[in-house]
Amino acid sequence: MLHFFTWQQFLVAAVIFTAVWYLVLALLFFRDKLAALLSGKSKNEQPEKLKREWEEELEGDPEEENDLIGEQAVPEGISEVEAHMLGFAPKVWDEDEADSREVQLGLVPDVLEELKTIFHILENEGGNAEDFVSLFGMVKTKYAGIAGSPNEAAINEYIRENAPFPISDEVLANLWN
Structure with missing residues (x-):
């Protein structure tokens, strides 16, 4: 069919x-x-909202504008000031010192990262102070701006604390020369 x-x-x-x-x-x-x-009814007409009993109590309440949680609190130790009250510390060094200081402060973290790498290599390979001095020669040539700066003493202290072997004061004094 x-x-x-x-x-x-x-x-x-x-x-x-x-x-x-x-x-x-x-x-x-x-x-x-x-x-x-x-x-032909309009689409924009919204149906009337149902009123609940408790909503009548809240009508005209001044707390209605505030959030239920309340105002955000400023963390302890922080204060809000107006822009005209904001100031900075006076400049205590001249322009040449400022440029060299900024360069030195930017180099210190780089030197510390290089030292971490050297210490890791020495620790894994069982290196000693002579190996450290030879590896440090590359860091000394790469970051020559640190030699003779106030940061040199802090870097030497970092080396003393983190070296996987004992290092003498004489070796530390001659590292940057």
């Missing part, structure tokens, strides 16, 4: 049945929206 139908007849019937099916679904589930659309 199905061989009497052509593909065209089958597709037309399938389209018609599909359209009727979706029309029935639309009428069942979107009946209210379709009625509003056909009657």
